Amino acid sequence: MIAETICAAVSAAGLGIAAITAYRKRFLAAARIAAYALVPAGLVMTGLVKWVANTAFSPTAWAGFAVLAVAWLLFMTTRAVERRGGGTRKERRAAAKAARQGGAVEPAASAPSLGAGDKPVTRSKPKQSAAQSGDDFSDIEAILKKHGI
Structure with missing residues (x-):
C-alpha cells in the first residue's frame, strides 16, 4: 500500500514538472518528462509494484x-x-x-598445406641489394626460425 502511494506521488510530481516545462515552451522535454512520470503509475496499475514489494519483504x-x-x-x-x-x-x-x-600434441590445422601435388610449392626469393644485407632482418629471421616458420 505504501509503495503504491509513493509511486502515485512520484507520478504526480513528474507530471507537475512536465507542465512547468511545457509552460516554458520546451515541449519536447516536457513530453519526455511526462513519459518518465507515467511509468510508476503504469507499474502500479499492472500489479508489478505489489509483487516486488511482496518479494522484497519475503x-x-x-x-x-x-x-x-x-x-x-x-x-x-x-x-x-x-x-x-x-x-x-x-x-x-x-x-x-x-x-x-x-609426442607433442599438435592441432590438425598447424600442419602446412601441400596444395594439389605431393611436393610443397616453393617460391624464388628476390635478390637483395647491397644496402639490405642479412644484418637488417637477422632479428626477424631468428624469431621466425625459433617458431619453426
Whole structure:
C-alpha cells in the first residue's frame, strides 16, 4: 500500500514538472518528462509494484536469491579451475596420453598445406641489394626460425 502511494506521488510530481516545462515552451522535454512520470503509475496499475514489494519483504524470496548466488559462484569457480587446469578432463587425458607416447600434441590445422601435388610449392626469393644485407632482418629471421616458420 505504501509503495503504491509513493509511486502515485512520484507520478504526480513528474507530471507537475512536465507542465512547468511545457509552460516554458520546451515541449519536447516536457513530453519526455511526462513519459518518465507515467511509468510508476503504469507499474502500479499492472500489479508489478505489489509483487516486488511482496518479494522484497519475503524471507523465502531472499533465500532463493541466496541459492541462485551460490549456484552462480559454483559455475564461475568451476570455469576458473577448468581454465587454469588446462581445459576439460578429455583434453587433459589426451595431452597426458601424447606425453607418455613421447609426442607433442599438435592441432590438425598447424600442419602446412601441400596444395594439389605431393611436393610443397616453393617460391624464388628476390635478390637483395647491397644496402639490405642479412644484418637488417637477422632479428626477424631468428624469431621466425625459433617458431619453426
